[in-house]
Amino acid sequence: MAEAWWVEVGEGIWVRRHAELDLSLGLVVGERSCLVVDTGGDEVQGAAFAGAIRELTELPWVVVLTHAHFDHAFGTAAFPSDEVWAHPACRRELEETGERQRQEWVTRYRKENKPEIADQIRRARIVLPRSAPEGDVDLGGRIVRFIHPGPAHTGHDLVIHVPDAHVLFAGDLLEQGAPPAFGDAFPDVWPEALDRVLALKPTTLVPGHGDPVTADFARTQREEIAQVAELCRLFQEGRITTEQAIERSPYPAEFTSEALSRPRRRGGR
Ligand SMILES: [Zn+2]
Numbered sequence: 252m253a254e255a256w257w258v259e260v261g262e263g264i265w266v267r268r269h270a271e272l273d274l275s276l277g278l279v280v281g282e283r284s285c286l287v288v289d290t291g292g293d294e295v296q297g298a299a300f301a302g303a304i305r306e307l308t309e310l311p312w313v314v315v316l317t318h319a320h321f322d323h324a325f326g327t328a329a330f331p332s333d334e335v336w337a338h339p340a341c342r343r344e345l346e347e348t349g350e351r352q353r354q355e356w357v358t359r360y361r362k363e364n365k366p367e368i369a370d371q372i373r374r375a376r377i378v379l380p381r382s383a384p385e386g387d388v389d390l391g392g393r394i395v396r397f398i399h400p401g402p403a404h405t406g407h408d409l410v411i412h413v414p415d416a417h418v419l420f421a422g423d424l425l426e427q428g429a430p431p432a433f434g435d436a437f438p439d440v441w442p443e444a445l446d447r448v449l450a451l452k453p454t455t456l457v458p459g460h461g462d463p464v465t466a467d468f469a470r471t472q473r474e475e476i477a478q479v480a481e482l483c484r485l486f487q488e489g490r491i492t493t494e495q496a497i498e499r500s501p502y503p504a505e506f507t508s509e510a511l512s513r514p515r516r517r518g519g520r
Pocket of ligand 1: 318320404423432459
């Protein structure tokens with residue numbers, strides 16, 4: 252399998268797929284500028300992505316980060332720009348957790364015997380984003396919108412809507428090829444966030460990991476996450492055990508355990 256390749260999901264809308272972590276980064280091309288959606292897990296991966304973009308377009312770029320997880324945000328230094336945007340809380344999250352994420356993933360990649368990637372993450376300079384503009388952003392003949400659909404995969408997720416093409420970059424609100432990740436998630440309100448995303452009526456949704464999906468796929472994953480949320484509720488009310496929750500979950504044990512450990516966002520607790 253190639254390390255990285257393009258998938259076109261609409262006219263001038265591209266997904267850069269990566270074998271590593273099954274990561275998906277995005278590119279939306281207008282007439283005056285292009286929008287880079289997430290930058291990869293380190294500057295080397297970011298620079299390779301930037302190089303691939305330059306084969307498609309010479310237009311100046313602006314950058315948006317869907318959330319602060321390293322694999323989406325640590326490649327930003329490869330994209331020199333005054334316009335690096337994210338949800339306001341993404342900046343704080345990178346300030347507070349950036350070095351911890353770095354340590355965790357350097358250790359993990361060393362254990363997996365991938366010292367090169369570990370080293371690239373160790374050396375990545377973390378770039379802090381500014382607050383994304385509210386309302387329409389005009390790339391020239393093409394509008395994009397940045398939307399915080401509520402807490403879901405993290406407390407500061409941003410999705411990117413390209414209305415003219417009915418394409419939506421969902422960050423890690425959706426995953427194809429693997430279950431969604433609950434480590435920093437708010438399972439009880441995640442389904443509502445996906446409802447807000449689906450209300451935009453996208454026909455193609457780009458997950459943060461895996462291949463682009465349809466609205467039907469997103470609806471199915473929304474139902475599975477709602478099942479996990481319900482199991483979390485029953486567990487937190489003391490009505491089922493960890494083992495029972497794992498047994499009844501649509502997802503593998505490690506995913507369900509992480510979900511069970513997360514706080515409720517709604518109604519206290
Ligand atoms: Zn993530």
